[in-house]
Amino acid sequence: MNDDVKRRDFTINSLYLDSKGNLTDFLNGENDIINRKLVFIGNPVERIEEDCLRILRFCRFSGNFDYKMPKILQEEITLRVPKIIDLSNKRIRDEIDKILLVKNCYKCFLMMTKLTLDKYLLINKNNYNRSEKASGFVINNFEIIDFIKLNAITTVHNENLDLISVIMIHLYGDNNIDKIINRFDLNKRKIKFLHFVKQIINLKINIKNDFLRSQAVRKKQINILQLIWQLRCIINSKKKGLFIKDRIPFNWYRLALLHILSFEKIKDIDVFEIKWPIFPLDREEIVKLKKTVTHDQIEKLFFQAERFWVNNNFKSSPKEISNFLEKI
Numbered sequence: 623m624n625d626d627v628k629r630r631d632f633t634i635n636s637l638y639l640d641s642k643g644n645l646t647d648f649l650n651g652e653n654d655i656i657n658r659k660l661v662f663i664g665n666p667v668e669r670i671e672e673d674c675l676r677i678l679r680f681c682r683f684s685g686n687f688d689y690k691m692p693k694i695l696q697e698e699i700t701l702r703v704p705k706i707i708d709l710s711n712k713r714i715r716d717e718i719d720k721i722l723l724v725k726n727c728y729k730c731f732l733m734m735t736k737l738t739l740d741k742y743l744l745i746n747k748n749n750y751n752r753s754e755k756a757s758g759f760v761i762n763n764f765e766i767i768d769f770i771k772l773n774a775i776t777t778v779h780n781e782n783l784d785l786i787s788v789i790m791i792h793l794y795g796d797n798n799i800d801k802i803i804n805r806f807d808l809n810k811r812k813i814k815f816l817h818f819v820k821q822i823i824n825l826k827i828n829i830k831n832d833f834l835r836s837q838a839v840r841k842k843q844i845n846i847l848q849l850i851w852q853l854r855c856i857i858n859s860k861k862k863g864l865f866i867k868d869r870i871p872f873n874w875y876r877l878a879l880l881h882i883l884s885f886e887k888i889k890d891i892d893v894f895e896i897k898w899p900i901f902p903l904d905r906e907e908i909v910k911l912k913k914t915v916t917h918d919q920i921e922k923l924f925f926q927a928e929r930f931w932v933n934n935n936f937k938s939s940p941k942e943i944s945n946f947l948e949k950i
Contacts, residue, residue: 631669631676632660632683660687667698674705678717681733685724700737707745714743715786715806722771722785728764731793735759744794744801760795766885767792773894777873787812788877796820796881815874822878825856834887843896844935850875850898851932863921864901864928872898899936901928903943911947923947 660683662669670676677699706714721730734740740758767789770778778788790802799816802808808816829849834842853875854865861868876893901924908923909915915923930946931938938946 631679632662658687660684666695667702670699670702674702675709675713675717677703677706677737677739678714678721681730681737681739682717682721682724684733685721685726685728685730696737703737703739704742706739706742707747709746711746711805711807714746718743718786718806719784722767722789727771728767731759731764731767735762740793744798744805746805749801749804757794757798759793761793765889766880769885769889770880773892774877777876777894781815781871781873781877782811783815784812787815791816791819792880796823815877818870818874819878819881821857822853822875823881825853825882827853827856827882829882834883834891839891842891846879846891846893846896847898847936848932849879851929853878855929862918862925864924866898866901901931902938902940903927907940907944908947911944923950926950 660680670680680699721727724730731740734743735758738758744757770789770792771785774788775785778785786806787802787808790806791799794802796819799820803813803816834845837845850872851865854861854868854870857870858868866872876896879888879893905920905924908920908927912919912923927943927947931943934942
């Protein structure tokens with residue numbers, strides 16, 4: 623066995639393929655891959671002592687491979703988990719990115735909680751306060767993560783966000799936003815998104831218990847759109863004009879809904895297929911109604927007209943909206 627193989631962490635990573643397609647397998651790693659077995663090379667504790675990132679890699683591979691961890695080894699790994707605070711933000715981020723791409727990533731998170739790794743993930747040596755109690759995941763049911771990966775991944779990418787910026791707040795809660803930002807070196811757009819979500823959560827908007835219960839799908843979707851409008855009006859109380867022209871994207875509201883609505887109520891609605899309806903009246907038609915109006919007045923009229931349209935379940939015709947505006 624060559625020295626390079628000895629430095630590897632798991633047998634599944636010990637295979638070599640030359641330019642002619644010949645496979646060299648010193649440690650029966652191919653068989654472990656076939657049998658979905660996760661096997662350390664040599665002494666597991668020594669491998670981890672060499673590089674504590676291997677604790678995270680162990681959690682990642684445990685999502686797809688079976689590993690029956692002896693209690694004594696669990697205790698040994700757990701003792702070394704605090705060392706991950708010495709790892710750079712980039713190494714942590716790269717590994718979490720890979721974990722979030724694992725099909726059964728909930729298994730990875732379960733292993734992380736089992737090893738208490740979740741309590742140290744957001745801490746690095748530059749912001750570590752030894753008197754501060756480490757906080758772990760605030761959820762123990764990871765269905766929401768699978769839901770996001772299955773339904774919202776396109777939305778996430780279209781908004782120039784990523785799974786870390788969208789999912790970590792579910793795992794750690796809005797009280798740990800600053801730590802999430804610091805540990806994963808998030809850019810300005812992702813920081814703005816996280817603070818927007820926190821703002822939505824802190825509204826503590828009163829949503830009736832029967833919201834979305836026993837209604838037709840289309841009615842539920844209309845209720846969702848009206849709720850988004852309500853949130854918009856609270857956050858941007860001074861903002862006038864059409865909602866679609868706001869700086870805060872419609873998609874951010876859809877992602878924020880996952881924090882204020884019960885997962886059981888929202889999971890069966892195609893919330894990420896819902897689009898904001900096209901407002902049926904254009905600027906020229908409004909200008910014709912009010913011959914001498916300033917830009918700000920037109921924006922205000924747009925806002926009032928859209929509110930009328932939203933409250934009428936988005937069914938108002940151009941004529942009905944015009945009649946409404948004429949009376950203002």
